[in-house]
Amino acid sequence: xxxxxxxxxxxxxxxxxxxxxxxxxxxxxxxxxxxxxAADARKxxxxxAREGREEFDQVSDQLGTKIKDVLARMDSKTQERLAAxxxxxxxxxxxxARSRSSKS
Numbered sequence: 162x163x164x165x166x167x168x169x170x171x172x173x174x175x176x177x178x179x180x181x182x183x184x185x186x187x188x189x190x191x192x193x194x195x196x197x198x199a200a201d202a203r204k205x206x207x208x209x210a211r212e213g214r215e216e217f218d219q220v221s222d223q224l225g226t227k228i229k230d231v232l233a234r235m236d237s238k239t240q241e242r243l244a245a246x247x248x249x250x251x252x253x254x255x256x257x258a259r260s261r262s263s264k265s
Contacts, residue, residue: 181210181213188205188206189202
């Protein structure tokens with residue numbers, strides 16, 4: 162499960178890099194065609210990068226919260242299973258003790 166999450170995050174980072182490259186190429190093209198000034202293109206790139214970082218941070222926070230919730234539920238299930246196993250062991254120990262005492 163952790164590997165799947167890592168792969169998903171890495172895919173997202175890869176997509177962000179590709180998108181950044183495409184944005185930069187598009188802005189350079191706009192500057193070359195005279196549609197925007199170099200200063201305006203720089204401002205646009207900074208704005209897009211800032212918004213991208215903010216969105217990435219927000220998604221990362223949400224993902225972190227979800228992962229913690231899943232792990233907490235898994236831990237809860239593990240604790241339940243452990244308690245059930247402890248109860249079974251206790252019953253078996255009592256049976257074994259009775260069996261030993263009846264053979265004596």
